[in-house]
Amino acid sequence: xxxxxxxxxxxxxxxxxxxxxxxxxxxxxxxxxxxxxxxxxxxxxxxxxxxxxxxxxxxxxxxxxxxxxxxxxxxxxxxxxxxxxxxxxxxxxxxxxxxxxxxxxxxxxx
Amino acid sequence: xxxxxxxxxxxxxxxxxxxxxxxxxxxxxxxxxxxxxxxxxxxxxxxxxxxxxxxxxxxxxxxxxxxxxxxxxxxxxxxxxxxxxxxxxxxxxxxxxxxxxxxxxxxxxxxxxxxxx
Numbered sequence: 001x002x003x004x005x006x007x008x009x010x011x012x013x014x015x016x017x018x019x020x021x022x023x024x025x026x027x028x029x030x031x032x033x034x035x036x037x038x039x040x041x042x043x044x045x046x047x048x049x050x051x052x053x054x055x056x057x058x059x060x061x062x063x064x065x066x067x068x069x070x071x072x073x074x075x076x077x078x079x080x081x082x083x084x085x086x087x088x089x090x091x092x093x094x095x096x097x098x099x100x101x102x103x104x105x106x107x108x109x110x
Numbered sequence: 111x112x113x114x115x116x117x118x119x120x121x122x123x124x125x126x127x128x129x130x131x132x133x134x135x136x137x138x139x140x141x142x143x144x145x146x147x148x149x150x151x152x153x154x155x156x157x158x159x160x161x162x163x164x165x166x167x168x169x170x171x172x173x174x175x176x177x178x179x180x181x182x183x184x185x186x187x188x189x190x191x192x193x194x195x196x197x198x199x200x201x202x203x204x205x206x207x208x209x210x211x212x213x214x215x216x217x218x219x220x221x222x223x224x225x226x227x
Contacts, residue, residue, distance in 0.1 A: 032214035043116075043203050043218035044154070088153065092214045097144060102153040 003027050006089055006101025015110050019076040023089035023101045026070065030091040030099075033065050035074045038086045038103065047087075048074065079108045112138045114206050116219035123194055124227055131189045131222045133204030139184035140206030144216060145177070148201045160187055194226045 006023045013019055021035075031052055036044035048063035050056050050072075056063045062075040072091070076083055084107045090098040113136040123129050133143060142161050146154040158174075160166035160181035168174045178190040187206075191198055201223050205216040 034215060036218070041201070041221070041223070043114075043205075043221045046215055046217065049215050090216075094214060097156055097159055098214075098216055100154050105151075 003099050004089065004091060004101045007104055008102050010105040010107060012107045012109060013079055015079060015081060015108055017079050017108070019074075019079050019083070019106060019108075021074040021076075021087050021089075021104050021106070023072050023091075024070055025072075025091060025099075027091075027093065027099075028067075028070070029093040031094055032092040033063070033072050034090045034098070035061075035063055036088040036090060038088060040085075044088055079106075081108050081110045083108050112136075112206070112208070112217040114140075114204065114217050114219040116204060116222050118222060119220060120223040120225075122225045122227065125195055126193055129191045129194055129224060131191075131202055131204075131224075133187045133189070133206070133219050135185045135206040135208075135217070138206070138208045138217075140187070140208060141184060142207045143181055143187040144205045144207070145179060145187075145189050146203045146205070148203060148221075154203065157189075191224065194224070196226045199224055199226045 004025045033050045035048040037047050038044040050065050053065045053067045060077045064073040086103040086105050088103040089101040115134045117132045145157045157172045158166040158168045166179040181187040203221040205218040207216045
C-alpha cells in the first residue's frame with residue numbers, strides 16, 4: 001500500500017459546481033497536511049495548510065482532516081474555469097520531506 | 111506567502127554538457143531546500159534534501175555524482191546536472207522550507223524545464 005493514495009482523475013465539472021478532492025494515507029505519524037495547486041508547466045502553489053485534525057476554510061476552499069480515518073479532503077465551492085489545474089495533497093510527520101499524492105487533474109467547464 | 115525563484119526557467123543543451131539551475135528564496139531563509147523532478151502528467155519525485163552548509167541527502171536511485179547540489183547560503187541552492195543526457199530531460203522544481211517557523215510547509219519555485227538534445 002502506498003503511503004498516500006489520491007485518485008488521479010481526470011475530474012470534469014461544470015462551472016459553479018462543488019468539487020470534492022480526497023486523499024487517504026497509511027502513516028499514522030502524519031500530522032501536517034497540505035493541498036497544493038499546480039497549473040500546467042508551473043511549480044505547485046500552496047493552497048491550504050492544516051495541522052492535525054479539523055477543518056480550515058479560506059474563501060471558496062475548505063480543507064478537512066480526519067486522522068481517525070486517515071482521510072483528508074479539499075472542497076472547492078462555486079468552482080471557476082480558473083480552478084482547472086492539478087491538485088496535490090501532501091503530508092508530513094514533522095521535520096521530514098513531504099509525501100505527495102499523485103495529484104488529481106481537475107477541469108472546470110464554462 | 112513565501113516566494114521562491116528559479117533560474118533559468120527553461121534550458122536546451124547538447125548531450126554531454128552540464129547545466130546549473132539556481133533556486134533562491136526571496137523573502138525567507140530556507141534552512142532546508144528540496145529538489146524534485148516531474149515527468150509529464152506525473153507527480154513530484156523527490157531527488158534530494160539539502161540543509162544549508164551541509165551535504166545533500168539523496169533519495170534512493172538518484173546519482174549524487176550526476177546531480178550535484180550545493181546549498182551554500184540560506185537563500186540559494188543550486189542543482190548541477192553533469193554530463194546531461196536526453197533521459198535527463200524533465201521539469202526540475204525546487205522548494206524551500208523555513209524550519210524556524212512552526213509550519214511544515216514547503217514553498218515551491220516555478221520550475222525549470224530542461225531539454226537535452
